[in-house]
Amino acid sequence: MLSSLDRKLLRDLRSHWGQAIAISLVIASGVATFVNSQTTLRSLESTRAAFYERYRFAEVFAGAKRAPDSLETRLAEIPGVARIETRIVEGVNVDVPGLDEPVLGQLISVPDTRRPLLNQLYLRRGRWLTPGSDDEVLASEKFADANHLRAGDKLSAVINGRLKELRVVGIVLSPEYVFQVKPGDIVPDAKHYGVMWMNEEALSLAFDMEGAFNDVSAELLRGANVDEVIFRMDELLDPYGGRGAYGRKDQISHMLLESDINGLKSTGLIAPTIFMAVAAFLFNVVLTRMLSLQREQIAALKAFGYNNWDVAWHFMKFVLLITLVGSVIGTLGGSLLAGFFTEMLARVYQYPELFIRVRWPLVALAISVAAGAAMLGAAGAIWRAVRVPPAEAMRPEPPANFKPTILERLGIGRALPNIARMVLRQVERQRFKTCVSVLAVGLSVGIIVVGQFMQDAIDYVLEMQYFRMQLYDIQVSTVEPLSTDVQYELASIPGVLQVEPMRSVPARVRFGSRYRRVAVQALPEDVSLLQLIDKHQATWQPPPSGLVVSKMLAESLRFEVGDVVRIEVLEGKRPTLELPVLALLDDLAGLNVYASLDDMNRLLREAPRASGAYLRVDKTKQQDIYRALKEIPAVAGVNVKDHALDSFREVVAKNLSSMKAINLTFAVIIALGVVYNGARIALSERSRELATLRVIGFTRREISAILLGELGLITMLALPLGMGIGWCFAYFLATFLAHEEAFRFPFVIERATYGLAVTVVLAASVLSALFVRRKLDHLDLIAVLKSRE
C-alpha cells in the first residue's frame, strides 16, 4: 500500500514527465558510457591476459641471420630466462588462387613432433599439421577469412626462389598476431598479409636452415630484468647476424593492443564524468523550481508534523526514481554499446573468444555513482527548500530582486528594447544557472567536435600518408639486400613507370643510455616517390651525411636536432655509426629514421645495395605487373598502396562511423536535456509574466521571443564556448592521450566539424524550444490574474 506521500511522488513524476525523461536519458548515457568503457577495458585486459597466459606469449623476441641450434642451450642459460624456443621465420611471396595481387606471407616453423613451447596456437578449425608433411600449413584466421580459405584449400608460395604448393589444413590464432599488421602499415590488411605455420623440418630444408634457427622467443622468470636478458641475448646472437632482441613493448601486435587499452584507460571516464555532472546540474535546477512551486505544500507537510528529513527524503525519492529509470536504460544501453564495441574490436583483433559481457559489479558501481551525482545535485535545492520554517513558507516568496545589467550600468544598454532587457536581466540574475547551462550546452558542442575531429584526423592521415608522403604505387622488398641493379630489372617490367631503390637497415639507435630498435630507411637523395614531410609541411631530402628522424623517436630517446646519435647496424659487417640528426619529422606513424642510400652504403662499406624499391606504375597494367613481380625470385614482398588504403578505409571508416553515431546521440541527449529543461523551467518561472503580457495585448510571437530569447542567448553563448571546448578536448586527445609510438593522432579540425556541431546543437535547441513553444499556446490567461505566485 502506497503512502499518500508516495502517491504524491508518483503524480509529481507524471506532471514532470518530459523533464524526468530528459534527465533520465542523461543519466542513462552516463551509466551506459561508464559500463561500456569499463567493461570493454576489463574484458580487453582479461581476454588478452588469458590468451597470453594460456598460449604462452613470449616476453623477449629476437631475430638473427642464421644461428646454430647449439646456441639454444646458451640462450636458455641466460639468467632470468625460464624457457627458450627457437624457430625459423621467413617472409615469402604467396599466391592465393583467384587473387591477382601478390600477398605477403610470414612462414613460421613449429616443431614436428610436439606443440610449441611458446607462442602456442589455438586451432579454430581443421586439424594440426601431420608430422613430417612438407606441404601443410596452418593459416591465421583473419587472412583465411579475408581470402575465403578453408581447410583443404591450396595456395602457393615462392620459397627460397622455388614455387611450392601449400595446403591449408587448419585455421589458427596466435598470441603473437592478435593484431596482425604488415610491418610498416598502420591498420591490418588481412587479405594481403598472412601468417602461416609449417613443420620445422620442411621449412628448414626449404630455406637451407638445417641445424640452425633465425628467430628466438623467451619466457622469463618472475621478476627477471628484461633489459638484462635483451642485452645478453644480443651478445650471444650478434656473431650470427642478430637483429636485436626486444621485449613485448616493441612487439608490434602487443604494442597496438597496449595503445588501445591505454587509450580506453585515459579517455574512458571522460564521457561518464560529463554526463554525471550534467545530470547533477539538471537535478539541481529542476528541483529548485519544483520545490519553489511546492513551497506552501512543504510548509503544510511540516505544519502537520513531518520533519525536515521526512520531507527531504520524499523529494530525494523523486530524484532516485528518475536515476533508477536512467540506470536501467543505461545498463541496457551499455550492453548494447558493449556489443557495438565487440563488433568494432573483432574487426581488428584475433582472439579465440572476445565477448564483452556486462559485469554486474561495474553496473552496480555505475548506478551508485549516478545516484551519488544525482543526490549531490539535488541536495542543495532540497535542503534550501525544506529548512524554511513553515510559517515563513506559507507566505509567498518575496518578489525577485533585479538590477540593471552590467551592460546597462555601463550605459551601453540604453538602446535595448524592453524585451531584451528582461532576457538579459533574467540571465544575469541567475548567473550561476546561466553559466552552467552555457557550459553544459557547450559540452554537447564539444562532444560533437571531438567525435568529428577523429574523422578529420583520419582524413588528414589518409591524405598525408597515402597521397603526400607515399607517392609510389607499389613497394617491393627483396629477400636480402641485393645490388641496386635490381632496379633495372624492375624498371623493365612493362607498365612500370618509375623505380627508386631503397634499403631498410635494421639497427639500434642509441642516444646516451637509451636506445630503440628501428629500421633505418636509406633512400636516394633525390627520392621522389617517398616524401619526408615535417610538421611545417616542408619536404626534406635524405641528407648526404646525417639523419632525418621521427619526432616521436627523438622524444623517446631525448635527443634534439644537432645531436649526434649512434646507429648500431644489425646486419652485414655490423658497424656502429655516429650520425648527426638534421631534422625531426612530425610524422604520423611509427618510429622512422631516414638516411641517404649512397651515404649508408658507403658507411656500411658495401657495394651499392638495395633491399627494395618504390614503383610508380601504369594502373591499367597493374595485373600484369603483379604477375611479373611474382616471377622474380628475389622479390620477397610486394606492398600495394591502394590495398593498404582500402583496408585503412574499410577498418577505420567502419569503426569511426559507429563512434560518430554514438557521439552524436550523446551530444543530442545532453543538448536536449539541458535546453529542454531550461525551457520548461523558464516557462514555469515566467508563465505569469508571459500571461500578463498576453492579456495586455502581446501576441504569441512576441511572448515567445521573451521566453526563447533566454534560451537563444544561452545557446548563442554556448556555441563559441563549445567550439573552444571541442578544440581543447581534441588538442588534449591529440597531444597527450593518443600520442603513441605506433600511431599519432594529428591535431586537425576542419571548419565543417564546427559547422556540424553547431548545426546539431542548434537543431536540438530549436526542437526543445518548439516543444515549449507549443505550451505557450495553452497558457491560462485568466488563472494568472487571479493567483499570486
Added chain:
Amino acid sequence: MAFVSTTREEVFEAREVTKVYHMGEVDVHALRGVDLQLYAGEFVVLLGPSGSGKSTLLNILGGLDVPTGGTIHYRGQTLTDFDDRALTQYRRRHVGFVFQFYNLIPSLTAEENVALITEISSNPMTPVEALALVDLEKRRTHFPAQLSGGEQQRVAIARAVAKRPDVLLCDEPTGALDVHTGILVLDAIQRINEELGTTTAVITHNAVISDMADRVIHVSDGKIVSTDSNDKKRRADELEW
C-alpha cells in the same frame, strides 16, 4: 456629472451572454444570460460576492475569454466573432487591464514596465507622462521589488492607460491593499476616467467603492440583478471602509 443618457455612445452591448465551464464532470454556469450596455466615458462598478460571475463578465468584455452563448458588440463590431489573433489586437489597441496582484514584470523598472505597452501602441503617451498621472514619475527607475504594493498597483494603472485605451478594466484593484493605499489607487483610476474620458469598469466586492461610480451593476449567481444610477458621486478620497 449626470450624463447617463440613451443618446450617449454605446461602447459595449452584451446580449444574452452565457458562460459554462466544464469542470471535469460538472458544468459550472458562470453567466446565465447577461444583458448589459456600457457607455463611453462612464465609470461603472460591478458589485457582487465572489463566484457571482463578475470577473467572468469582465474577462469576456476584455477579450480574454469567449462566451458560451450570446453576442457582444464593441463599437459596432461583433466581439464574439473574433478569433484569437483579432482578440489579441483588440486587447492591444483598446483595452487597459488592472489586476488584483499588479502583475508587473519584476525584471523591468516602473518606466520600462510602462514602456512595454507604449512600444507596441499606435498613439501612446510617454511612460513618464503615464507615471505622472499616478504621481510616480519620481520612482520611474525603481524595480517592482523596490516599490510598495500601492505603488506597484499605480505603476500597473499607468501601464494600463499609457496607450490611451478606450476602456479600462480593473479586477479588484484594491483587493490586496490596505485602505489608505487602496484610496490612492482608486483616486488614480478616477482621475484617469475624468481626465482622459476612458470608459472604466471596476470589479469589487467592496460596496463602498460603488459611491464613486456613475452606475453600479449588481451581479449575483451569473445574472445582473439590478442596475443603479448614482446621482451623488463621491471622490475617492472621501471614501472610507
